[in-house]
Amino acid sequence: MKFTQYYLDCLSHASYLIGDETTGRAVVVDPRRDVDEYLRDAAEAGLTIELVLETHFHADFLSGHLELAEATGAEIGYSSVAETEFPIRKLDDGERISLGEVQLEIRHTPGHTPESISIVVWERADDAEPYGVLTGDTLFIGDVGRPDLLASIGFSRDELADSLYDSLHDQLLTLPDATRVYPAHGAGSACGKNLSTDTWSTIGDQRVNNYALLAPDKKTFVDLVTEGQPPAPEYFVYDAVLNRKDRPLLDETKPPESLELAEFDRLVDAGAVIIDGRDPEEFAQGHLAGSVNVGLQGRYAEFAGSVVATDADIVLVVNEGFETEAKNRLARIGFDRVVGALANPLGAMADHPERVRRASRLTVPQFEDRQAAIEDLQLVDIRNPGEIAIGSISGSKAIPVGQLPSRLDELDPNAPTVVYCAGGYRSSVAASLLRQRGFSDVSDILGGYGAWLELRQTV
Numbered sequence: 001m002k003f004t005q006y007y008l009d010c011l012s013h014a015s016y017l018i019g020d021e022t023t024g025r026a027v028v029v030d031p032r033r034d035v036d037e038y039l040r041d042a043a044e045a046g047l048t049i050e051l052v053l054e055t056h057f058h059a060d061f062l063s064g065h066l067e068l069a070e071a072t073g074a075e076i077g078y079s080s081v082a083e084t085e086f087p088i089r090k091l092d093d094g095e096r097i098s099l100g101e102v103q104l105e106i107r108h109t110p111g112h113t114p115e116s117i118s119i120v121v122w123e124r125a126d127d128a129e130p131y132g133v134l135t136g137d138t139l140f141i142g143d144v145g146r147p148d149l150l151a152s153i154g155f156s157r158d159e160l161a162d163s164l165y166d167s168l169h170d171q172l173l174t175l176p177d178a179t180r181v182y183p184a185h186g187a188g189s190a191c192g193k194n195l196s197t198d199t200w201s202t203i204g205d206q207r208v209n210n211y212a213l214l215a216p217d218k219k220t221f222v223d224l225v226t227e228g229q230p231p232a233p234e235y236f237v238y239d240a241v242l243n244r245k246d247r248p249l250l251d252e253t254k255p256p257e258s259l260e261l262a263e264f265d266r267l268v269d270a271g272a273v274i275i276d277g278r279d280p281e282e283f284a285q286g287h288l289a290g291s292v293n294v295g296l297q298g299r300y301a302e303f304a305g306s307v308v309a310t311d312a313d314i315v316l317v318v319n320e321g322f323e324t325e326a327k328n329r330l331a332r333i334g335f336d337r338v339v340g341a342l343a344n345p346l347g348a349m350a351d352h353p354e355r356v357r358r359a360s361r362l363t364v365p366q367f368e369d370r371q372a373a374i375e376d377l378q379l380v381d382i383r384n385p386g387e388i389a390i391g392s393i394s395g396s397k398a399i400p401v402g403q404l405p406s407r408l409d410e411l412d413p414n415a416p417t418v419v420y421c422a423g424g425y426r427s428s429v430a431a432s433l434l435r436q437r438g439f440s441d442v443s444d445i446l447g448g449y450g451a452w453l454e455l456r457q458t459v
Helices: 036-044 065-072 156-171 203-209 218-226 236-242 263-268 280-285 299-306 321-331 345-351 364-373 385-390 401-406 426-435 450-458
Strands: 002-008 013-020 027-029 048-051 075-079 088-090 097-098 103-109 117-122 134-135 180-184 274-276 291-293 314-317 339-340 359-363 379-381 417-420 441-446
Touching: 002 036, 013 036, 013 180, 027 291, 036 048, 048 065, 065 450, 103 156, 103 379, 117 291, 156 218, 156 441, 180 203, 263 339, 280 291, 280 359, 280 426, 291 426, 299 321, 299 401, 299 417, 314 321, 359 364, 364 385, 364 417, 364 441, 364 450, 401 426, 417 426, 417 450, 426 441, 441 450
Parallel strands: 027 048, 048 075, 075 088, 134 180, 274 291, 274 314, 314 339, 359 441, 379 417, 417 441
Antiparallel strands: 002 013, 013 027, 097 103, 103 117, 117 134
């Protein structure tokens, strides 16, 4: 058996290639949208991808099933209860898929979504125990899938949580303890609240160490998994719907159009949003007025999708050579309206210094001096509720960064404002968004809450 896990840190996303080396037949599970890596690895291993399996309609990224089907002629498989605009192979509970010696068993595991499935992998059909189980967003390492993401489109969180409990106990915990667990996400994903940094585990380990599986009864379980979830980024519903649709394919080799400054300005005047993908420190030293900073070195697509509307055109400012990467990473969440990238951005800024702005980033002592000197300082904590529960800076108002665009009316755009996160990446996103929306005096804290807390502990 050929079994490969692909882990994408910037989306905390895991996908899988499973092949039978005796027959050369293979499947890909939960692929990302830029699919060349799967195609290359399959070709190098002498495998033919015949089937693309989706464990559910993903909300946090746009899946690559259509791209893989176009490239290989593979079928696309979903649960038998799924409905899509494109042709699919509907998979029944208990159905077996043979790749040769390697066998896959479909188990319906609704709860995170109604159509969720898990895929039990057998190296050989007559093995006493399975090799592993791909659990999608039903069971994570240290957590279970959140049941509230579909509450806005027809399903209550309590209904889904009830189904999730049954799926875990009747479909997954019946597997032998040695069965490896391979989820679709890890730490950092908004699809759960307590995900581990480990990318795989075993049923036995999860049985004794996963807080949600230790709940003594269904009511306790439902209460546990429905409280304290991080706010879902605004684009989640957009992606969950788009993953059902027959939509345009991604050409991951095609760079965005290179824009001279005059054309760049025309697009911005027409409503395009400037996303500056440089590091926050580089952005702070100088950027075009009106830019929103979402650094490519971090969770770029997730936070761009948190602060940019799904129907907005986007123009990119990135260091030369990173234009195609920036476009493709936005495409991973279905943000295809990248209308171009500024040519030679550093040269454009050097030629037009009147267009350049610096960003105020404060050390912790500088922030404390500012807090002491300004009576009406507006302090905004943009971390998630679980982070804030551990501690926060006194006097701060909590607005998670993903909710900031819809909650701007809770803030005074004329008040001196300081924002902070855990370490300084998200705060640069938030501070630049506030400036772009007309806030006149905005800073963020270098090192975020972590730096503030460290200083408190050393004095």
